[in-house]
Amino acid sequence: xxxPPDNDVLWARGLHYAxxxxxxxxxxxIGVREGEILAITGPRGSGKTTLLKCLSGQIVPSPGEVWFNxxxxxxxxxxxxxxxxxxxxxxxxxxxxxxxxxxxxxNTALPLLMRGVGHRAAKRTAGExxxxxxxxxxxxxxxxxLLQAQRQRIAIARALASEPTVLFADExxxxxxxxxxxxxxxxxxxxxxxHHITVVIATLDDEIATLADRTVSLVDGRRxxxxxxxxxxxxxxxxxxxxxx
Ligand SMILES: Nc1ncnc2c1ncn2[C@@H]1O[C@H](COP(=O)(O)OP(=O)(O)OP(=O)(O)O)[C@@H](O)[C@H]1O
Numbered sequence: 001x002x003x004p005p006d007n008d009v010l011w012a013r014g015l016h017y018a019x020x021x022x023x024x025x026x027x028x029x030i031g032v033r034e035g036e037i038l039a040i041t042g043p044r045g046s047g048k049t050t051l052l053k054c055l056s057g058q059i060v061p062s063p064g065e066v067w068f069n070x071x072x073x074x075x076x077x078x079x080x081x082x083x084x085x086x087x088x089x090x091x092x093x094x095x096x097x098x099x100x101x102x103x104x105x106x107n108t109a110l111p112l113l114m115r116g117v118g119h120r121a122a123k124r125t126a127g128e129x130x131x132x133x134x135x136x137x138x139x140x141x142x143x144x145x146l147l148q149a150q151r152q153r154i155a156i157a158r159a160l161a162s163e164p165t166v167l168f169a170d171e172x173x174x175x176x177x178x179x180x181x182x183x184x185x186x187x188x189x190x191x192x193x194x195h196h197i198t199v200v201i202a203t204l205d206d207e208i209a210t211l212a213d214r215t216v217s218l219v220d221g222r223r224x225x226x227x228x229x230x231x232x233x234x235x236x237x238x239x240x241x242x243x244x245x
Contacts (some may be wrong), residue, residue: 009034009065009198010055010166015064017050025061031240032166032200036168037189037211047145047203049170051218055200056089056168057081068166086114087161090197094171096155098143101113104130104154105139111162129157133187148175153184160191169191169201184207 010032017025024047029193032038032055040048055066056240058081062172066073068088073081098107098177101233102138113119113181130136133153144152159167173181182205191201199209209215217224 011067013065015054015061017061035196036201036213037199039212039215046218047221052168052170052202065227088165090159090167093161094174095150100143103140108161110159125161129161133157143200163195166198174240181205187217
């Protein structure tokens with residue numbers, strides 16, 4: 001095994017993965033720089049979710065290597081990978097998975113409380129993130145009393161509140177109305193930048209090209225061809241690129 005470049009917080013080489021014998025990734029190599037917002041795009045079934053799961057240690061590539069902060073992830077035990085995910089990674093799914101018995105603020109504060117943050121501080125932090133995601137007035141409500149779009153905003157607030165080193169977001173705007181998607185993506189990327197959170201985001205939203213630092217496309221489990229560099233009017237997104245399998 002050859003160690004990855006020092007400036008990549010995440011680095012993966014030659015990732016292959018098959019679901020029950022059906023190939024989903026066919027030799028993807030990728031590096032993610034510290035603080036970068038990297039968008040993974042591609043048509044349905046191109047392997048975006050599988051790539052995020054490999055990079056975040058949820059599944060182990062075979063063959064392939066994943067490194068986090070210059071340490072191998074793919075050789076870790078299941079327990080060690082779970083600890084890494086709990087302590088250093090965040091995950092936003094395409095559907096909000098909230099604890100039904102807990103209120104919005106309790107759901108948002110849960111990862112902080114599990115890390116030993118005091119009740120008062122956790123509640124204050126959760127409240128701030130819920131305000132930022134425009135669901136501050138839902139704090140005392142349980143998921144069943146909320147719209148799916150509100151639940152998703154709470155799930156995003158929960159992921160950001162624990163300030164992970166790397167935040168993985170798999171189609172995070174899927175449950176939102178079109179009108180809300182760009183605003184939520186903007187909030188997510190702005191918050192990540194201000195808190196130095198590295199983001200790897202799989203999305204079909206075109207808006208991401210103007211918000212991400214780089215865009216990598218997947219086609220049939222391989223990296224696609226180069227995309228043109230985009231000049232965002234406000235300079236937020238810095239480029240889009242992708243080359244070779
Ligand atoms: N649990 C599974 N069992 C069997 N096949 C799967 C499973 N998960 C994904 N696949 C298959 O692996 C391939 C890649 O799927 P993946 O979900 O990674 O792609 P994706 O780009 O995220 O797609 P989508 O945008 O639809 O979520 C697809 O052909 C998909 O059908």
